[in-house]
Amino acid sequence: MSVPSPLRYPALVLIDLQEGFFETPALARERNRLVANCNWLIAAARATSTPVINVRTVHKKDKSTWTLKMLEDDQGYLFENTKQVANLEELDIEGSVEVVKRRDSAFWNTEMLTILLRHRISSLILAGVSSETCVSATATDAFAANLEVVLACDALAAEDESFEEMTLKFLNAQYRQELRKTKEVVAALFMVGNEILK
Template sequence: MTAAVVFIDLQSGYFEDPDLARIREPLVEEANRLAAAARERGFAIYHVITEHARDKSTWTLSMLDDDQGFNFVGTEQAAPLGELDLDDANQLSKIRDSAFFGTSLAQRLRIGGAERIAIAGVSGQNCINRTGSDAFAENFRVAYARDAIGSENPERCREALDMLSKELRQPILGTDELMDWLAQA
């Protein structure tokens, strides 16, 4: 297996935001389509979720400054979206925006032989952006699942992904194109 699809933060807590709530259904539908296509091609699937501790030990600086936690372990907020078909995905937990920071994702991808990864999920300008940048630093080839990435700020999301596409040569592709791109590994 030389490719993988990495889904980021498709959890209930993120979809409390009204802008993400509006796109939840089509985003989940496309994520499920992407996961099915990956399974059909034999690509590994990962779902990286954000979980924090109530004792503030995992909180970011902005969470500490605002004294407001989020996605606490074991809560409904931290739970993956119920209609998401990722039960067979390798699940990892993170405490920062990048799925690589403080996790075993890079090691797991390497052990699985992945050279190329597709990234999908939320939010494009934050967690997707930072995961893609760190994947580049880890020498993984990256493409973004255009139709399976959501954001509460679509303009900033487009800007962030456009920058990564241009600067790091990380294409933004539809699901069918993405499967062909992943198969090139």
């Protein structure tokens, strides 16, 4: 029995490509690479009529949206209406659908599933930060929702490269989520686009 293509009815999901996350030296060093590869993915998605979903983390200063860790440390971040929650200015997200989240997973208490159902999406391409936290949590919940996942591995980043490598290996081995380079994802998107046009 053949395995269905993981890019069947895909959506591109960009995770936490926000100014606040790139204030750390480790992610700041990856900024140019990430933006270049994500913009390449966005351009391919746009050319093939693939939905682009831009996920941002936003919190309230009144602590009502804070995580347990934030509450324990009594330190919040990514507050609404601050520079930190803005998308990276070089990122070309025009025409994307926005999802605002309060936790690591883009599925937790958001309209993500509704959006995917509306667009009849059955597979996700994930890009953004951080691989071992928000990307991993979103990928895990996508698996629970029976969605195929491709991780655009050179359009992802983390502060700890060894932890990132271990996380991506786990997602690949445990959930059979594919690890592909940006150029491979772009090629697959155009292949899907050509099939639809036939």
